[in-house]
Structures are given as structure tokens and as C-alpha cells.
Amino acid sequence: xxxxxxxxxxxxxxxxxxxxxxxxxxxxxxxxxxxxxxxxxxxxxxxxxxxxxxxxxxxxxxxxxxxxxxxxxxxxxxxxxxxxxxxxxxxxxxxxxxxxxxxxxxxxxxxxxxxxxxxxxxxxxxxxxxxxxxxxxxxxxxxxxxxxxxxxxxxxxxxxxxxxxxxxxxxxxxxxxxxxxxxxxxxxxxxxxxxxxxxxxxxxxxxxxxxxxxxxxxxxxxxxxxxxxxxxxxxxxxxxxxxxxxxxxxxxxxxxxxxxxxxxxxxxxxxxxxxxxxxxxxxxxxxxxxxxxxxxxxxxxxxxxxxxxxxxxxxxxxxxxxxxxxxxxxxxxxxxxxxxxx
Amino acid sequence: xxxxxxxxxxxxxxxxxxxxxxxxxxxxxxxxxxxxxxxxxxxxxxxxxxxxxxxxxxxxxxxxxxxxxxxxxxxxxxxxxxxxxxxxxxxxxxxxxxxxxxxxxxxxxxxxxxxxxxxxxxxxxxxxxxxxxxxxxxxxxxxxxxxxxxxxxxxxxxxxxxxxxxxxxxxxxxxxxxxxxxxxxxxxxxxxxxxxxxxxxxxxxxxxxxxxxxxxxxxxxxxxxxxxxxxxxxxxxxxxxxxxxxxxxxxxxxxxxxxxxxxxxxxxxxxxxxxxxxxxxxxxxxxxxxxxxxxxxxxxxxx
Numbered sequence: 197x198x199x200x201x202x203x204x205x206x207x208x209x210x211x212x213x214x215x216x217x218x219x220x221x222x223x224x225x226x227x228x229x230x231x232x233x234x235x236x237x238x239x240x241x242x243x244x245x246x247x248x249x250x251x252x253x254x255x256x257x258x259x260x261x262x263x264x265x266x267x268x269x270x271x272x273x274x275x276x277x278x279x280x281x282x283x284x285x286x287x288x289x290x291x292x293x294x295x296x297x298x299x300x301x302x303x304x305x306x307x308x309x310x311x312x313x314x315x316x317x318x319x320x321x322x323x324x325x326x327x328x329x330x331x332x333x334x335x336x337x338x339x340x341x342x343x344x345x346x347x348x349x350x351x352x353x354x355x356x357x358x359x360x361x362x363x364x365x366x367x368x369x370x371x372x373x374x375x376x377x378x379x380x381x382x383x384x385x386x387x388x389x390x391x392x393x394x395x396x397x398x399x400x401x402x403x404x405x406x407x408x409x410x411x412x413x414x415x416x417x418x419x420x421x422x423x424x425x426x427x428x429x430x431x432x433x434x435x436x437x438x439x440x441x442x443x444x445x446x447x448x449x450x451x452x453x454x455x456x457x458x459x460x461x462x463x464x465x466x467x468x469x470x471x472x473x474x475x476x477x478x479x480x481x482x483x484x485x486x487x488x489x490x491x492x493x494x495x496x497x498x499x500x501x502x503x504x505x506x507x508x509x510x511x512x513x514x515x516x517x518x519x520x521x522x523x524x525x526x527x528x529x530x531x532x533x534x535x536x537x538x
Numbered sequence: 539x540x541x542x543x544x545x546x547x548x549x550x551x552x553x554x555x556x557x558x559x560x561x562x563x564x565x566x567x568x569x570x571x572x573x574x575x576x577x578x579x580x581x582x583x584x585x586x587x588x589x590x591x592x593x594x595x596x597x598x599x600x601x602x603x604x605x606x607x608x609x610x611x612x613x614x615x616x617x618x619x620x621x622x623x624x625x626x627x628x629x630x631x632x633x634x635x636x637x638x639x640x641x642x643x644x645x646x647x648x649x650x651x652x653x654x655x656x657x658x659x660x661x662x663x664x665x666x667x668x669x670x671x672x673x674x675x676x677x678x679x680x681x682x683x684x685x686x687x688x689x690x691x692x693x694x695x696x697x698x699x700x701x702x703x704x705x706x707x708x709x710x711x712x713x714x715x716x717x718x719x720x721x722x723x724x725x726x727x728x729x730x731x732x733x734x735x736x737x738x739x740x741x742x743x744x745x746x747x748x749x750x751x752x753x754x755x756x757x758x759x760x761x762x763x764x765x766x767x768x769x770x771x772x773x774x775x776x777x778x779x780x781x782x783x784x785x786x787x788x789x790x791x792x793x794x795x796x797x798x799x800x801x802x803x804x805x806x807x808x809x810x811x812x813x814x815x816x817x818x819x820x821x822x823x824x825x826x827x828x829x830x831x832x833x834x835x836x837x838x839x840x841x
Binding site for chain 2: 218221222225226229230233236237238349352353356357358360361364365368372373466469472473474476477480481491492495496500503504506507510511514515518
């Protein structure tokens with residue numbers, strides 16, 4: 197008994213270790229990509245910054261250090277020296293300083309943007325999961341009826357339509373043609389931030405359209421996956437046996453849902469990753485101050501330290517979501533937990 | 539060679555009958571649900587638009603300098619844009635760039651994904667492990683943020699360049715699916731028989747494995763087209779790429795960020811026209827994929 201538990205814990209630890217290792221490789225790869233890109237940008241912004249500082253009357257030494265503070269690596273020196281310098285400052289969680297908001301550290305900009313992305317993404321994921329799973333069961337049970345057909349088609353369509361189309365259509369309908377919701381921004385400016393009703397109400401009103409967009413964007417995937425899972429499970433012998441034993445519909449339904457829902461947790465990570473990517477469009481459309489908007493703005497204002505940092509943090513978010521989803525899956529499904537072969 | 543030469547005339551006529559039966563089956567599947575006919579019609583419409591669209595307006599686009607942001611009317615079914623150009627004409631001429639990118643991406647995605655998946659599934663062993671690690675990485679990498687960051691150093695000037703980048707970023711899903719199909723197919727009787735007959739590996743892969751996966755790959759290719767269309771329209775919409783040709787994404791960008799389509803209804807038709815085009819294209823492809831699914835997967839047919 198104890199040995200079995202220890203084995204199980206060992207298998208789980210190995211799984212997590214594997215995920216963490218793969219995640220680290222990914223983060224390293226993305227950091228390298230952003231380093232190469234910052235260096236290869238036409239006009240070499242790092243060197244240009246160094247030279248403009250020289251012209252302002254700084255000594256070469258001072259200018260070199262000031263540039264290194266901005267970008268995380270020295271403007272001169274071999275590629276390898278610059279690369280190790282960049283990686284070294286990343287290890288100290290130093291992503292450099294922003295140019296467009298002068299003097300502010302990239303990490304603090306990202307920190308204040310992160311919650312505007314993470315919370316709506318999580319809310320949208322939860323809502324679409326609940327909605328998609330319920331509708332998926334219905335669509336599977338009634339799959340030869342008209343309504344079931346319609347539900348499945350709505351799933352395919354929403355799954356296929358890009359997020360920005362959903363977002364733009366929702367804004368066009370609910371903010372322009374029939375203006376009941378604000379078209380953009382995180383909150384109305386007239387309220388003082390804090391725990392007062394006006395501020396919170398405005399916060400919620402502004403969050404409705406982005407969250408609904410996130411929800412609709414991933415709803416299609418859930419309903420399609422759930423429908424096909426339920427159809428598979430419906431053909432299984434134990435369901436037939438349960439029906440023949442004359443069990444109540446509610447209990448048969450419980451057998452069905454439990455078995456059909458399990459494989460969905462593998463899609464969870466993909467779905468969250470997709471929404472993180474989609475946040476770029478959603479935040480641009482609704483002018484919502486999250487990570488996606490930060491990335492787009494940093495590119496259009498040529499703030500490359502901020503760009504590299506945001507890209508890295510978005511990647512880290514996706515890696516973490518992957519690990520959490522996998523852990524959740526192995527906690528829920530005993531087959532994954534015990535066997536290392538599956 | 540001997541295999542194809544053997545059956546002779548009788549075989550040829552048998553094959554012709556098979557083909558006729560296949561097309562009859564296709565027709566039956568299409569006819570049962572009129573929506574599928576509509577899907578095929580929509581896809582054909584877009585294909586014609588991409589090929590012949592720019593030829594419809596050889597000299598210049600219809601333009602009405604007095605009617606900026608004109609509401610929809612008979613002469614301008616979707617109104618006009620900020621300089622009075624007919625929006626419908628913009629959508630029609632913009633379709634070529636969009637569809638060409640989609641096609642290029644789909645070809646690259648499918649070729650790369652199928653090659654990797656087949657090789658990994660057929661060889662197994664360390665090559666399989668290595669390729670699947672690469673596939674995992676490809677699947678996990680945040681594609682859109684990477685595209686945005688890449689756009690600072692590379693402007694993707696032609697549709698083919700854009701297709702190349704999108705294809706290189708998107709082959710992971712197909713590779714994994716093809717690998718798992720290969721793994722299950724290679725244990726089947728007909729592959730074992732082919733191997734027992736001593737047929738060369740290229741024959742087994744090209745003549746036995748690929749045909750059984752072809753419908754699946756074709757469906758994935760259609761889906762890849764839509765993915766590519768979204769990605770590149772989205773990039774132009776965000777405005778990180780230079781505006782060159784008229785393009786659906788550029789239209790969206792101008793409508794939202796310069797036309798103020800989200801705050802005033804005047805520019806709304808200009809915004810809705812490319813959106814409708816994207817929706818229609820998606821609808822067409824979804825319906826065709828649905829029909830293909832039933833044609834090639836007889837278990838789904840509810841007779």
C-alpha cells in the first residue's frame with residue numbers, strides 16, 4: 197500500500213519534472229529568439245541608443261552601462277558576450293527598461309498588465325467549458341435531431357471563426373448599433389479605484405464583452421470534443437449494461453458524463469494557450485490593458501526591450517498553464533496517475 | 539510496375555466503375571443536405587473570386603470622390619470607404635492575396651506535417667522520439683506572438699513568404715495526427731501482407747499507407763487554409779505589417795482604427811464587408827469538411 201503510494205508519487209514527480217524540463221527548453225528557445233531578433237532589427241536600435249547617449253555628452257563607459265540597463269546587454273562586444281549578458285540578466289529577472297514609458301522597468305509594466313489578461317482568460321475558459329460540455333452532451337444525445345445538428349454546426353462555426361471576427365462583431369452589435377455596453381477600455385475614468393460599487397460595476401461592465409469573446413472563441417472546441425466523446429462512450433458496453441439493468445436515466449447520464457469529460461482535460465492546456473494568443477486581438481479591439489496590448493504597442497512604438505520581455509512572459513504563462521492542466525488531468529484520471537505507459 | 543500492368547483491360551473498366559460509384563456516392567451525400575451543396579458553391583465562388591477577381595476591375599477600382607463612407611446602395615452594395623472606393627470591389631480584389639497565402643500555407647503545412655508524421659510513425663525508435671519532441675515544441679510555441687515579434691525584422695512582402703512562415707509554424711498538429719494514424723495502420727493486415735511480399739518501403743508508404751490517409755490529410759489541408767487566412771488577416775488588422783495591396787486585414791484595420799467603426803455606425807459597412815467575407819469562407823469550408831467526413835468515413839453515415 198505505502199509502496200504503491202510512493203510509486204505513484206514518484207511517477208507523478210517524474211511527469212512534472214519532464215514538463216518542467218520541456219518548459220525550460222521552450223523558455224530558453226523563446227529568450228534566444230527574442231535576443232536574436234532584437235539584435236537583428238534593421239538599424240541596430242541598441243547601438244543607435246549607445247551612440248545617441250554618447251552625443252548627449254556621456255562618457256563611453258557611462259553610455260555603455262546605461263544602454264545595458266535598457267536592453268539587458270552591452271551594445272558592443274562579441275555575439276557570445278552579448279548573449280551571455282542577456283541571459284544573465286534574465287536569470288536575475290531583469291528584463292531591462294521601457295523606452296516608451298521612460299525609466300520604468302519592463303517587469304513592473306508586465307506585472308500590472310498581467311492580471312488584465314489572466315483573469316478574463318480564466319473566466320472565459322471556465323464559462324466556455326461549462327457551456328460547451330453541457331451543450332456537447334445534448335448535441336450527442338440528439339445527434340440525429342434538428343437541434344443537435346444545429347448545435348454541432350454552431351460549434352464548428354465558432355471553432356472555425358477567428359477571435360477578432362467574434363470580437364468585432366460583438367462590438368459592432370452591442371457597442372455601436374445597440375449601445376448598451378462600453379466599446380473599450382478597462383474601466384470608466386470618473387470612478388476612484390477601490391472597493392466601491394461604482395468602480396466595481398464599471399469594471400464588470402467593461403469586462404463583459406472581452407470575457408464573452410473569450411468564451412465564444414473556445415466554446416466551439418469544447419462542444420465538438422464533448423460531442424464526439426459522448427458518442428464514443430454511448431457505444432460502450434457498460435452503458436448498454438446500465439440501461440438493460442433498468443437504471444434511472446440520471447445515473448446513466450452520470451456514468452456517461454464522467455467518462456466522456458476526462459479526455460477534455462488534455463485540451464484544456466491547448467485552449468488556454470490559444471486564448472493567450474487570442475488576447476492580442478481581443479485586447480487590441482477592446483483597448484484592454486493586458487499583455488497582448490502591451491506587446492502590440494511595444495512593437496509599434498519600437499520599444500524592443502518591452503517587446504522581448506512581454507513575449508517571454510506570454511510564453512511562460514502558456515508553459516505554466518500546460519503544467520497545471522497536465523497535473524489536473526493526472527489527479528483526476530487514475531489511469532494516467534498509475535501507469536507510466538499511457 | 540508489374541502490379542499495375544497485371545489486371546489489364548478488365549481491371550481498367552472495374553476501376554472506372556469504382557470511380558463512377560465514388561462520384562455517385564459524393565453526389566448522394568451532397569444531395570441529402572442542401573447545406574453541403576451551399577458549402578461547395580461558396581468554396582467555388584471564393585476560388586473564382588481569387589482567380590478572376592482582380593480581372594473584373596482592370597483599370598482602377600470604382601471610386602466616388604463625393605461619397606465618403608456612403609451607406610449601402612445599389613451602386614455600392616457595401617457602401618464606400620474613407621476615400622469613396624467601393625467596398626465590395628476592395629473585398630473582391632483583396633481575396634487573391636488572402637487565398638494565395640492560405641493555399642501556400644496549406645501546401646507547406648501538409649507536406650511537412652505528413653512527411654514528419656509518416657517518417658516518425660514508420661521508423662519509430664529514436665528518430666520518432668526526436669521528431670515528436672520537435673512536434674511538441676512546435677505545438678507549444680505561441681504562434682501569434684512569435685509572428686508579431688518576427689514582423690519587426692521580416693515584413694513578409696509576398697503571399698508566398700507569408701505562407702512559408704505560417705506553414706513552418708503550423709505543421710505540428712498534422713504531424714502528430716499522421717503519426718498516430720501511421721502507427722495504427724502499420725499493424726493492419728494489408729500492410730503486413732505488403733511487407734511479407736517484400737515490397738519496397740517506398741511502395742508501402744506511397745501506395746498502401748498514403749491512400750488510406752489521403753482523405754484525412756485533405757480535410758486537414760482545408761482547415762489549414764482557414765487557419766492561414768485568419769492569421770494573416772489578423773496580422774494586417776493589428777497593423778504591424780506595412781500596408782501594400784488592398785487586403786481584408788488592412789480594411790479591418792482602417793475601419794476600426796482610422797474610421798472609428800466601433801464608435802460611429804457610419805464606417806460599419808466598411809468593417810462588416812471583410813468580416814462577412816471571412817465568415818462566409820469559414821462556413822463554406824466547414825460545410826465541405828463535414829461532407830468529406832461523411833463521404834470518406836462510412837461509419838458516420840446514418841442511412
